[in-house]
Amino acid sequence: MGRILFIRGGAVGDFILTMPSLRLVRESLPGNEIEVLGYPSIASLAVAARLADRVRPLEDPRLATFFAPGAALDEEWCAYFAGFDVVVSCLYDPDGYFAGNLRVAGVKTLITCPYRPEETLPHVPAAFQFAKPLESLGLYLEDASLDLDYGVDPGPESAETGPLVALHPGSGSPKKNWSFEAWVRVLTALHREGRVARFLITSGEAEEGVIGTFLTQLETRGVPHAHLAGRSLAELGSFYRRIEGFLGHDSGLSHLAASTGAKGLLLFGPTEPGIWAPVSSRVRLVRSADRTLGGIDEGLVMGEARKLFTAS
Incomplete structure (x- = not known):
């Protein structure tokens, strides 16, 4: 050996x-x-x-x-x-x-x-x-898509009734993040249209000081959600494998979600999706023409999200 x-x-x-x-x-x-x-x-x-x-x-x-x-x-x-x-x-x-x-x-x-x-x-x-x-x-990579099982019990949050969609509203750089307000409007619409019963919001150290503001905005809009923080990456990966799909940016957790074979919608700004996006037929990409997150149209995001999550 x-x-x-x-x-x-x-x-x-x-x-x-x-x-x-x-x-x-x-x-x-x-x-x-x-x-x-x-x-x-x-x-x-x-x-x-x-x-x-x-x-x-x-x-x-x-x-x-x-x-x-x-x-x-x-x-x-x-x-x-x-x-x-x-x-x-x-x-x-x-x-x-x-x-x-x-x-x-x-x-x-x-x-x-x-x-x-x-x-x-x-x-x-x-x-x-x-x-x-x-x-x-003599080893040639022909398929870079992943469908991994991290083998960890994700806990009761993944057993919620109805479609559960995860959102990681941050990334390693503020330049790669869409505004909280825009995400709140999209999540509110997806819930009211019956496409998503509940959202799972994940956050890490980069969002520690601001995630409370985002959660408060969701509560004000009456959007059902749970907040997940302080979990290992393997635990998060096990959550992602069991949910309806995920939303996010060009971030490590988006790559983690895609590595489980989950379907998702990712927003790209300054980074090149042809290089940095997960290789997956189940992941949709939205990118603005001016390569900024502020240039991404909410209507376009909603249209892509509706294709991903059908109404119940």
């Missing part, structure tokens, strides 16, 4: 866009152990989805020397890296120091993947770009 190591930092969306590569290796080389060196709160998704066997934290300060030329490398980490038959690194390494030190540590087969995708024309989805270097192993 061989051992394969994936090294992947980055945010939630970056990691999920690498999961088609993990699935490709898992399915193509089923007899191999796969380990991920990354941020456990994010990389544990791969273990929950049975795409990897274990995760080791990337935050060890002893790894800092691997990013410096000619540095004295930690012996324990050298032995760790040398213990893998293949190492796939997706870390930011513009000068190649990390890759060079991995070879000094004894890594025989090293595959370096881009930390960020190229955004030149013609646009190629990030998931395919991240998987491209695996072709050196």
